[in-house]
Amino acid sequence: METVYKQYNIRLSIDSRFEQVRLLSGALRGIGKELELSDDKLGQLELMMVEAVNNVIEHAYEMQGGNDVRVRVEYNPEVVHLIISDSGRTMPDELHSEVKDMPDPEGLPEGGWGMGLIHLLADSIRYSNDAKGNHLHVSKQLA
Template sequence: MAHWQITIDSNFSAIREASELLQEYCAQCQISPELGGHLELIMVEALNNVIEHAYQGEDGHKIDIELIDETQKTIISITDYSQTAPSLMGNQKKELPEEDLLPEGGWGLPLIQALADSIDYSLNSKNNLLILTKNKINSH
């Protein structure tokens, strides 16, 4: 089991740093381009939600990201230190429309729900922890 970690600032341009780490992870762990694309979508959408909802778009807050490589799965752990629970964990599942009909915005959570094999979320007085798991075999 290997770990890759990065801490980024809570601004949308910093998400690129996390994407670069994910690309390095995929190369070193020999992750297929298709699975790597799914992992990137899951992670980027989750980070967008943290910045937009937990930090209300404010810069200057930290977000810790950890990528964990296990034999059968990849785990993406995202920790923020806001006192706000992001709206990421709604229970409403939307059916994804055809790709060319996808509206602007509002589809982060359904994309994450459609692509991640499991989503775990915990909130305590110090941080919010989101754990996204994607199986390497027999994934969507």
Template sequence: MSQQSVDHIEMKLPAKAEYVGVVRLTVSGIANRLGFTYDDIEDIKIAVAEACTNVVTHAYAEEGILNVAFHIHNDEKLEIIVSDKGQSFDINGLREQIGPVDANRPIEDLKEGGLGLYLINTLMDKVEIHDQSGIILIMTKYMQGDEVEQHVDGIPPARTEQR
């Protein structure tokens, strides 16, 4: 049984639009080093840019800090954590306001504020939002597409050992 290795990279940037591109370039480099496909890298970049733009647009009335952390789990998955210490919002109220997304309806029908979270949820394999003195958004992308189904209930797949 091998010990899982996790590398951590952290960034603190001014919560300004001009720094969102810096985060996009960083995540692109990390995802490329890990061996993600071109399409996966593009998906990750879009999701991260949306999360960072939400902080820039909604978190602070004045200046603030955008925190981004990357957790690299061996060659298994990449976790990206975007957080702020800005004004919290009511997550449950936002989910009710946005409502369920109907794939048969035109994208223009999404209520304002729902497109960014819709994109993030669509492009990433797992998304968690925590409302703790600001917002913490945890986005996960697995290296293997089948990891999503295997871990959906939180129980890792059974392993067989040969002797």
């Protein structure tokens, strides 16, 4: 008999304000617990999502509230995909097209850690834009 695995496609949306990012984190933790993800994998997914959403708010929307930030969580037992979407400014090619080096910790930069952390933690990353907006696709293998 063939084993049938559940697949999920969950959509979340917040206003482009930093104080709402915590709501997304809580929602993702709840989803992860329900799907019985390990604390390690869930923590990595949460960090990638928070960094990506913070980048959207800061750079794509230039700190302006009143804009949608959308997160889609696609799950199957082998992989979790996060798709972070917005309708703001397009991300420069150099930020998503290659593996990013982490900033020098000796310099203690206030910024520049987001995409480096995402590239470090993600098993795959892809950026696209279309008529519906900008989409950052990050995946984490579970097996």
